[in-house]
Amino acid sequence: MTKNSIHNLEAIVQQVRRDILRMVHACQSGHPGGSLGCAELLVGLYFELMQRNEHFDVNGEGEDLFFLSNGHISPVFYSVLARAGYFPISELATFRKLSSRLQGHPTTHEGLPGIRVASGSLGQGLSVAIGAAQAKRLNKDNHLVYVLMGDGELQEGQVWEAAMYASHNKMDNLIAIVDYNGAQIDGATNDVLSLGDLPHKWMAFGWKVVEVRRGNDVGSVIAGLRRAQSMTAEKAPIMVLLHTEMGNGVDFMMGSHKWHGVAPNDAQLESALRQNAETLGDY
Template sequence: MGIKSDINELKAWLPQVRRDIVRMVHAVQSGHPGGSLGCTEFFVALFQYVMDHDPATFTMDGRDQDIFFLSNGHITPVYYSVLARSGFFPVSELATFRRINSRLQGHPATHEHLPGVRVATGSLGQGLSVAIGAALAKKLNGDLHTVYTLQGDGELQEGQIWEAAMFAAHHKVDNLVVTIDRNNRQIDGDVSEVMDLGDLKAKFEAFGWLVVECENGNDLVEVAEALLLAKSLTRNEKPVVLIMKTEMGHGVDFMMGSHEWHGIAPNDEQLRRALEQNPETLGDY
């Protein structure tokens, strides 16, 4: 079991996943392209290089496999693209994104029974608590695999995050790797202006966590190495957090450098420009 692709070969995934993102959002004029584009490297590295899992044997309990929860559930375009291209469901199903009766809802949902999705998420601040519960369940089951979760930095403004952080440290939830997408953007503007998070590394260390930092979360190799380092630090009686700096909208020049593309769709001309910057490499759906 396990997916260990050549990390350099996986670079071909990046423009294709970005094509999937902008095409899905454009087709229904709805969705969240900015954060999805910024986390492309993370999802590709995690699902194709770091996690020990088998898409062909997906089960809801994830016994004897690494599992993942998306806390900032609005960035489903990148999540669905990588799930499909990893073999969880047909790539052609990406064409149903956000449509009536689709399994690919705007936020991850379980009622539709989409392989790869184990919990409905998107009510910000709750994903960390879910991941901690799953990690404790693995401990009770004698399962030595790891639980991963992704949080947006804006959702760290939620009080539940810090209650969960205290709980994880107190209960020595050391089979958990939390990644924070530190893009400093949220729907209303820069995170530092809406409500500044201060020194995240110092905060998590004060809460009793081990901290790994990734300065360029839009470099595939750097992200993969940071995730592997974080995984190597598990089983040390402390939870692990990876603070990963990314750029919202990365890979599409006119979407970068602003929060404006948090939740709006490109028009036809903007789609054309975005696709020109991300050539087809694995085949469009």
């Protein structure tokens, strides 16, 4: 590790989980399941892997970019951005409140640092990321563009149009990531609309594929993404299939799609927080 030890990153992940739970509970609204499942990924990106400028600029010149396509998991995104210094940690207390910059789905009109695109209409993030990657090429900016999508999101047709476009244009400065938890709001993805052989499907579309089986282990996440980074400049976009557990870190949320978009009550919050000790200080 170059910036943080695994122990330090795990401590950040644990605090991020606490932030997610407290934010969603406070407004009794939001999406804790997928947020908890992606905590290791976003902490790994922002605290270890991405090259980021000290001061936020929406154009993102001279730095790596990240786009959240499945915008409903905004709690994990806001928590990581705040913990990484983009805006005050205390602002997390305003999540989904009237006049807050921290809307249920990220928006740009209030100028929240760290947010470069409004997201939440599923299927669009990959197209946005491709546009940003092409802009970096035109600007001779050698930094990378990352985008996260949900696996249920892959049922949107625009994703596959974008997939064809990226491979046709050899977008090798693009790393897309799928939160491969097998669950969506209505149940298992295999029951709603099966994704089939996902690794071979992406390879058939001309992408290089990295599969990370332990997507809730920080070390495994970082190793998988470093492998993806090593495959850039090979004339093909890269797809990382990240196997995660919805509701990871909270025993009664794991293994069920129920917690995709349900807030915990007081007793459930207390139980969940007991499972995730305060490491960096609550907001």
